[in-house]
Amino acid sequence: MERILIIRKIFNEAIALIDEAGLSYWHNEADAPLGLSEMGTRLAEAEAIICLLTDRVDAQVMDAAPHLKIIANVAVGYDNIDVAAATERGIIVTNTPSVLTECTADLTFALLLATARRIVEADAYMRAGKFEGWELFQPHLGVDVFGKTLGIVGLGRIGAAVARRALLGFNMSILYTGQNPKPDAGRELEARFVGLANLLRHSDFVSIHAPLTAQTRHLLTLNEFRLMKPSAILINTARGPIIKEADLVQALEQDLIAGAGLDVYEEEPEAHPGLAALPNVVMVPHIGSATTETRRRMALMAAENVAAVLGGGRPLNPVNFTSRNP
Ligand code: GLV
Numbered sequence: 001m002e003r004i005l006i007i008r009k010i011f012n013e014a015i016a017l018i019d020e021a022g023l024s025y026w027h028n029e030a031d032a033p034l035g036l037s038e039m040g041t042r043l044a045e046a047e048a049i050i051c052l053l054t055d056r057v058d059a060q061v062m063d064a065a066p067h068l069k070i071i072a073n074v075a076v077g078y079d080n081i082d083v084a085a086a087t088e089r090g091i092i093v094t095n096t097p098s099v100l101t102e103c104t105a106d107l108t109f110a111l112l113l114a115t116a117r118r119i120v121e122a123d124a125y126m127r128a129g130k131f132e133g134w135e136l137f138q139p140h141l142g143v144d145v146f147g148k149t150l151g152i153v154g155l156g157r158i159g160a161a162v163a164r165r166a167l168l169g170f171n172m173s174i175l176y177t178g179q180n181p182k183p184d185a186g187r188e189l190e191a192r193f194v195g196l197a198n199l200l201r202h203s204d205f206v207s208i209h210a211p212l213t214a215q216t217r218h219l220l221t222l223n224e225f226r227l228m229k230p231s232a233i234l235i236n237t238a239r240g241p242i243i244k245e246a247d248l249v250q251a252l253e254q255d256l257i258a259g260a261g262l263d264v265y266e267e268e269p270e271a272h273p274g275l276a277a278l279p280n281v282v283m284v285p286h287i288g289s290a291t292t293e294t295r296r297r298m299a300l301m302a303a304e305n306v307a308a309v310l311g312g313g314r315p316l317n318p319v320n321f322t323s324r325n326p
Helices: 012-020 036-045 059-063 083-088 101-116 119-127 157-170 183-188 196-202 222-227 245-253 292-310
Strands: 004-006 025-027 048-051 070-073 092-094 149-153 173-177 191-193 205-208 233-236 259-262 281-283
Touching (some): 004 012, 004 036, 048 292, 059 083, 083 092, 101 205, 101 259, 101 281, 149 157, 149 196, 157 183, 173 196, 183 191, 196 222, 222 245
Parallel strands (some): 004 048, 048 070, 070 092, 149 173, 149 205, 173 191, 233 259
16 A cells, blocks of 8 residues: 555655655656546555646545545645645645745746847747848847836745846836735835736736636736736736636737736646737746756655655645644
């Protein structure tokens, strides 16, 4: 009987940690997507699951796993897990905060710069052998980033890391919105708390860093895009469904905003077909945390959480059974 179900291929270092803790496990090394519902007796016996953000862990899965003590997500976001259902059943849910903060902030800035300076279009142009020499009116005139205003939706760890880059590296003015003002972060980052509508009206760049919840699903629709500057660029490295993607396509087609840099999509792995047709959109396939070092740290953190809980201790990174989220 294996105590831990590792339902996708993970780094050897994480497996070694579990081995050292003397815990038995089953590891889906094939890395072929395998639904939790297809795991039968493995699930029935499991005390821990290590899963990815693409694995949906709902009440039905939990009911098929009566011995489950912990679900360790290898991701900071955990909208793939029904946390309320886990809490009701006494199951701890953990995530991987902090270790991916800087890496995701880097990718956010890469998208922001790539969209503002039309890097992808210019790269394709160069490869096609179209460059005929420097001209004042080159085909890839972009927009300045330095000194502009950045609006951050969700000044959590990643939002703050993006704001820090914007302030220290690019002398940008920072606006932010979220559930509550964050006076300390706001002071350090010289960031001003405003309502969403004001943030959208006044920002040259809007970057989303909120978790996906019932409140943030479709936070940005055509109504919100209408508030934005026609010169504004939208960046999303958080979760796709925060934006109503069909409305974003419409907003870009109608020049309500100037461009978008996207790492996440409403129906992953699909992206709205209209996006690929637009030259002012830069799209990457959910790679915010995708460096080898960061992904290794995430896998290790999930394994540490499982080892702690199955060893009778407290999880390191719980998202439920905390004073914040009982
Ligand atoms: C990635 O999107 C994560 O939530 O870690």
